[in-house]
Amino acid sequence: MPKDHGIGASSKRREDVRFLTGRGRYTDDINLRGQAYACFVRSQVAHGRLNGVNTADAEAMPGVIRVFTGADFEGIGGLPCGWQVTDRHGEVMQEPGHPVLAQGKVRHVGDPIAVVVAETYDQARDAAEAVVIDIEELEPVLDMKAALEDGAPKVHDDLTSNLCYDWGFVEENREAVNKAFETAHHVTTLELVNQRLVPNAMEPRVAIGDFDPGTEDSTLYTTSQNPHVIRLLMGAFVLGIPEHKLRVVAPDVGGGFGSKIFHYAEEAFCTFAAKQLKRPVKWTCSRSESFITDAHGRDHVTKIELALDAEGHFQAIRTETYANMGAYLSTFAPSVPTWLHGTLMAGNYKTPLIYVNVKAVFTNTVPVDAYRGAGRPEATFQLERVIDKAAREMGIDPVELRRKNFITQFPYATPVAVEYDTGDYNATLDKLLEIADVSGFESRLAESKARGKLRGLGINCYIEACGIAPSHLVGQLGARAGLYESATVRVNATGGLVVMTGSHSHGQGHETSFAQVVADMIGIDENMVEIVHGDTANTPMGMGTYGSRSLAVGGSAMVRATEKIIAKAKKIAAHLMEASPDDIELKDGAFTVAGTDKSVAWGDVTLAAYVPHNYPLEEIEPGLEETAFYDPNNFTYPAGAYACEVEVDPETGKVTIERFAAADDFGNIVNPMIVDGQVHGGIAQGIGQALLEGAAYDEYGQLLSGSYMDYAMPRADDVPFYTVDHSCQTPCTHNPLGVKGCGEAGAIGSPPAVVNAVVDALQRAGHTGVTHIDMPLTPSRVWSAMQG
Amino acid sequence: MTKVTMTVNGKPVSGEVEGRTLLSQFLREGLGMTGTHIGCDTSQCGACVVHVNGQDVKSCTMFALECEGAEVRTIEGMANADGSLSTIQQAFQDHHGLQCGFCTPGMVMTAAALLEKNPKPSEAEIRDYLEGNICRCTGYHNIVKAIMAASGQDVGAIAAE
């Protein structure tokens, strides 16, 4: 029987009620008294020298309060990068400045040059058109390989080239890997593009700066996945505001998918301008503006080679990837193609030798950073595609080829620096074959054929590193921050609890699932637990939500804090019942003395903590509030297997997803309903990447797919019902809940399944020359592939 | 500025607006009803869907002055009279048809319009009717399931859970 409460129950989400009745409070729903409006003047060219900005006409326009330019930010810090990669020669990466407003040059379409602040948004926008910009257009660099050629225009004049870093991983393996390829029985090579995506959380970004002249406190309301990170980066590195004078609030946030991790210029601007003008300043991004200002995702060009022996055992993997950084280094950009990508190149397989080379390149495009999966989808895609290709070349069933190479003994140290703690890849694959009804494929194929359609089946595995991250490890890898998480559990006198977490929910349902955990530990009703997040003023320093880390890291902190609460409460209970704390048991919200019928209720103990008339004051303080910080000692490693069945219209090349199944191992599960939902959403994003989405620039650096008119978001009629299963559970061995994280799996596991299925369909139809099609697999591309 | 008068969720309201004031702006900024959301500027995402004279429309692609005398219904007016969730809203909660909640008001308004026209829509009809509503979180699975459930259909056989 499924549980009806606590850990393992599909508790309905409490936050839904406000969202369903229009009472959510998103940043744009906040309006402060006396608020002014900001409109950014942005570069319309990809690359240019900024010779002058004349704001005189704009400043004379109705309602204009002030026009800001780069000159206002001279001497003020730029947007910092949170990760420093060391290249294969031991040199640190090239790290350009990233001004809040352009200084001297503009480097991508959308680069902010000036900001008009006015009484109304329309007045600000009207005046923005009157700002006169003198730009000398320069030749843009857009293609990564061309950007690295001698004589290519430089995005940053003060750097030696457009190369951010040339990273080798593991560099010491390079020669051994090369040697393995020289002697390999078979080598499969695949060149592919993991295209640039636009994250497109449905809520566009918003920032409101506020300043209290009385206290000199600054407040920023922002659409962020991690308000403390923004407070630290903006306060310490950009504006020089100490953290105790700066509050960052991220209220209800309408999706993030990575794009709301980063510290953006607009946040710094609104906070700065509010202080300058002594009144609140609000900026609301339009969707069109978000396309050219939100950090993009992916954008890798890769060559992968897989060496196999005669039986199909993997001998070595060698990759060369060009990773687009865009025009500036976004907050975590350097880590994505390196530590979030190279470390996953072993996948689920025993490959003794791996060498990953990544060249990160500056171009005149929007900065690229983490987007759902971040590096891991890129790793999974190339690996699972090259395995499928190898299987076909060697005449081995692709499922069998995977099984033959599965890691089966845990813990397993990969040749790419991580140690998988647990897993059972055969179990998830077996489960997948069952739920996907793979044995029924042939009859469905025949049925498709009868209707004149091609049909294909794609299967792949994935593994990801989540629970980001062990600080001691990421520190060695170049992170400039720790990646622990925090929680404060405050018990009120009447027994209710408030949990203040450094994690942030922007769709993940923490208000419900976190409450389930704490309620379960104490044995009380979930409704007695309130989860508070998103405000640096009332939550302990936390690192926020991304990388499928909330439950694994934030939840662990919460467990630790709750354990401290329970330990203290037991002492109080022991005092009340005149027993030894060691004999006290907590069950179903009551403390009992073992072996007796003595009992006090949870509420009696909490009341005693705050009304300590009868209290062991010599031994413990009154009150019941505890904080814990949790820093994991390893990543978590969710893994699974995905299957996709497609139909292809042979006349038009249109691909339809007919069936999709996912078997995931997320370790223990707190709320199965929420986990299913996370997987569904990830799958849709993966299908979106595989079939629909792609950010494309023209030769001038203009974004061609700059709105929903050209950037194809998955809609309800692009996807089927999904069959998902997470009954295979190998609990994480090193966090208290045994959880692994589920937020990114769908987006990581699904793109190769779709592409494998389309290639399979075409191969079955006799298009044997088609071994790969680059994403998105638009009808036009699939049709062209079929033309040979 | 021109005065506009309409009925929103059964209550008469009026305000001074410009010609260019959109219905969505009037609702959000003029009336402080922020349940209606703005997710795009090309009339694609549907986060702003409301009902005007019984028809589902994108309130970001309609001027407030075009609603002179109209009956407007928004997400704030969808709950039952006693404040409890309506059948559709309850189905969205029961079947986890929302995550971040940003597209949700438009989804609920669109679903309500569909069910008024077609009380027992098929899966395909639901997916077709949601063509103008984009959700980035749910992959649509549970939204479609919720709408089927709200129309009294048995969704027990639909995959997952």
Next chain:
Amino acid sequence: MYAFDFERPTTLDEAVAALGTEEAQALGGGQTLIPTLKQRLAGPAKLVSLTGIAELRGVCIADDGAVCIGGATPHAVVAAEAAAHYPALAALAGNIGDPAVRNRGTIGGSLANNDPSACYPAAALGSGAMIRTNIRDIAADDYFQGMFTTALEEGEIITEVRFPVPQKAAYVKFEQPASRFALTGVFVAKYADGVRVAVTGASEEGVFRWSEAEAALSSDFSAGAIAGLAVDAENMIGDLHGSPEYRAHLVKVLTGRAVTAAG
């Protein structure tokens, strides 16, 4: 949006008068015009909404059997009310954009804008419709003059579109996956005096008639009749979503499918 004056007349005469001033522009359902205004790609001094004019709304049947659609009739109304009289036209209207767009967008607005990927131009040209304005009747063959260009004069309002009802017809749209406009769409209509084939979404010149197919289908109304024809990719649109060659190919595929669907 730039600021503008807004008028919402209730009679055609008032609308014509309102549009007589400098830089005035008619507003149909606004489903294309309002997003354009948001991008500040247009800046009319005055917008004249046609949605309050009762005489411009509705579907009726003329004495000669033609389906007559008021210029300010939303797509959803056409989908519902024309279904019994001209099913292919109703089906086309019922698949434009999305439901909310169909409740606002109007036939007059669509034809006046003449987006090269819109559906209605294919129906009008494919049916040999008559576009009636406040001052004259314009045959569809004379009306469409290339991408976003029509025979309409400044201030001229589409009051009605009259569609002769064919013996058989069908429209097949291959959607551009983002905008859901036609990547290519083909309207085929068989009349007593011959077959008309109108193609939207494909050509740099906007909606056009594929005369070779019309000739072939007029003598043999079957998908096989066009098997030997080829569509020249020259002047076809090439973009993110499809090359000129792909669109040329689609024209032929969709024409065949439309013929089959027409029965």
